[in-house]
Amino acid sequence: MKMFKRLTGMGVILALAAMMLSACGQGGGSSNSNAAGNTEAPKAEAPKTETAAPQAGSLEEIKKRGKFVAGVKYDTFLFGFKNPTSGQVEGFDVDMAKAIAKKIFGDETKLELKEVTSKTRIPMLQNGDIDAIIATMTITDERKQQVDFSDVYFKAGxxxxxxxxxxxxxxxxxxxxxxxxxxxxxxxxxxxxxxxxxxxxxxxxxxxxxxxxxxxxxxxxxxxxxxxxxxxxxxxxxxxxxxxxxxDEPYGIAVKKGDTELQQLINDVIKSMQESGEYDKLYEQWMGVKPSK
CATH class of the missing domain: 3.40.190.10 (Periplasmic binding protein-like II)
Structure with missing residues (x-):
């Protein structure tokens, strides 16, 4: 009888030990477990969405806006000058801007002119205030670090x-x-x-x-x-x-760095005007002489 009681007691102890080990295995082995022993499912990452907003100054944005915004000077006679009588800004650069607007929209009046100076023109372009600089701007290596230039549209010195x-x-x-x-x-x-x-x-x-x-x-x-x-x-x-x-001071039309689509369109306009003779007529109209070849 004594032996039977001892075996029975040991059985109870072993059973309790097994239950404790089982509980530990369920509740303490996972780093994702909470205090109640429930495991948390890993959180799924939200799908990444990329916005495809058009770059300021790009053709897509210009067309969406419905007008081409050109930075020109208002104080440079023959190129960009605000006529005190009419209040209109006139000159060679203004007419180049009209030709670009006509290429984009088929209508040269879909153009907005904004006044720039030699000091403000690059910051205004970089800030998105204008789409391009058409303002007697000389092409230099230093400026090429900040903007992209068109082909030469005016040879100056x-x-x-x-x-x-x-x-x-x-x-x-x-x-x-x-x-x-x-x-x-x-x-x-x-x-x-x-x-x-x-x-x-x-x-x-x-x-x-x-x-x-x-x-x-x-x-x-x-x-x-x-x-x-x-x-x-x-x-x-x-x-x-x-x-x-x-x-030697060759003028170029400046666009934002990387805006290759607009840059190419402007180059196409310059080339087309030169081939058709329209460029020579415009040059002679403002400068009084034919362009040197």
């Missing part, structure tokens, strides 16, 4: 504007004490500092302000691209362009 009778006839006449006027952010300011390092360079927000300063006697010479200077000389015959060109 830097020159000098002086009052008739000035002793300054070329860039070699610019000495220490000579006051040279230019526009902020323009390549012409950088170039003149290299060509005449002893000169005093005064920078203005735009070319009309610089020209007004020259007429007021605040400087001796104004420098920028010859085409712009010819326009100033036409405005006031008391001034003349001298010295020929001392740099």
């Amino acid at each position: 830097q020159s000098l504007l002086v009052k008739k009778g000035s002793p300054i006839k070329s860039v070699t006449d610019i000495k220490k004490g000579t006051k040279v006027l230019g526009a902020k952010g323009s390549t012409s300011v950088k170039n003149i500092r290299e060509k005449a390092p002893e000169a005093t360079v005064l920078e203005f927000d735009n070319y009309q302000d610089a020209f007004a300063a020259l007429k007021a006697g605040q400087g001796d010479v104004l420098t920028t691209d010859n085409a712009i200077l010819y326009g100033m000389a036409k405005q006031d015959p008391n001034f003349e362009v001298v010295g020929g060109n001392f740099t």
Whole structure:
């Protein structure tokens, strides 16, 4: 009897031990278990959705908007100049913008012009305020790091504007004490500092302000691209362009980096205008001479 009782007691103990081991195996072996022993199913990741919003300045966005927005100058006679009589912005660059709008929409009036200066044009393009810069902008390696350029649409070169009778006839006449006027952010300011390092360079927000300063006697010479200077000389015959060109300043139309579709369309417009003779007519209309080949 004693032996039977001992065996019975041991059986109970073994059974209890087995139950405890089973409970531990169910509740403590998984890192996903909670306090009640329930396991959590792994959470499924939400499917990733990519938005296909058109890039600002891309053809898709321009067409969706219903107009082409071009940054042009309002102070550059012959290229982009706000006519004080009509209030309209006119010039070679404006007509190039119209040709691009016509290519996109078949209607040159689907165009909005926004005023830019040499200082503001790249930031406005990068901020999406404009689709392209058509504003006497010289193609340079430095600017190519910030924007993409079209093919050359105007061949220009830097020159000098002086009052008739000035002793300054070329860039070699610019000495220490000579006051040279230019526009902020323009390549012409950088170039003149290299060509005449002893000169005093005064920078203005735009070319009309610089020209007004020259007429007021605040400087001796104004420098920028010859085409712009010819326009100033036409405005006031008391001034003349001298010295020929001392740099090569090809103009390009700038678009956002990577906006290859719009860049190609603009190149197609330039090429088509050149092949049809429309470009030569436009050039002669504004510059008074035929383009050099």
